[in-house]
Amino acid sequence: MAEILNLLFNPLPNAIMTVLTGLSLLYWLLTMFLGDGFDFGDANIDIDFDGADIQDIDAPDDLDAEADAQPSFLSKAMDFINIGKAPLMVIVTLFKFIGWMITIASTFVFNLSSYGWKSVFVLLPIFLLTYFLMHYVTIPVVKLYKNVGYLGEEALDFLGRTGRMRSTIQGESVGSAEFIIDKDVIRLNVKSRDGETINYGDDIIVIDETQDKKYYYVTKDINLNNI
Structure with a gap:
């Protein structure tokens, strides 16, 4: 048991990914016991369709002109990992879990413990690799939700807004x-x-x-x- 705990929290990248994955597990446990389903409360991160990008930070007007291309880029980036075609928290959880597994495997392959705190930088390529893997991992997930009739949260009607x-x-x-x-x-x-x-x-x-x-x-x- 002590060896497993040591692996989960040592070195630093393992600890970070273990905590992040644990938070997702806690979210699903609370969701199951509270019976809220996919109610994200006030998280302000609902993204329900390809044409929209919902943000929870108001950018100053003088910065908006420089960021005109951002929504288009974000839309493509989110579409690549099928956000909007399956519940957001499902995709986020899968991302954390896959990143966590790759990080644990990297501990053995690259002997990350020998790098001390600098081993945290391995998370950058791991996140990038996970992002590209998510494109393929989410394909069966999207098919599953499509078969059960999931079309995203379509409560928002923008006509007349x-x-x-x-x-x-x-x-x-x-x-x-x-x-x-x-x-x-x-x-x-x-x-x-x-x-x-x-x-x-x-x-x-x-x-x-x-x-x-x-x-x-x-x-x-x-x-x-x-x-």
Whole structure:
């Protein structure tokens, strides 16, 4: 027993991954006993479809212009590991578990104990490897949830919602817009309905969406604040 505990918490990378995996185990135990299912409470990390990126940190306006490309990149990165096609916490737990197993194996292969605290840097390539492995590991998980009818949490209807542009769009270009719903800051990929120019910072309203919800059609919102 002492040898197992020593392996789980020594060296440092093992301890970090053991704690992270343990927190996920604790989450599932609490979920099972409390009967909350996939209710994430106020975690502000629901990501339910390809076109949206929900954030819980308000970035200053002067930084938003530099981050216009970020939602598109994040959307692709999340789609690669099938976030949105299976419950987020399931994918997060799988990520931790796989990373934990690779870290434990690395302890024997690379004799990480001999590197002391510097062994923590091995987590960087391990996380990268885990990320790419997740693409394949989550495929059967997605199929399983699809077979049981899981389509993601679709309670949010964005049609008629008002928000603010975080990029400039015109013609067929696709940009990003920010919406605040239930204290969550949500970014959607949007396109101008009639091709008119909609500038960064303009108030907009969602009037239509594509069938796959990759992006939403918007137009300028005329209100008392911008007349």
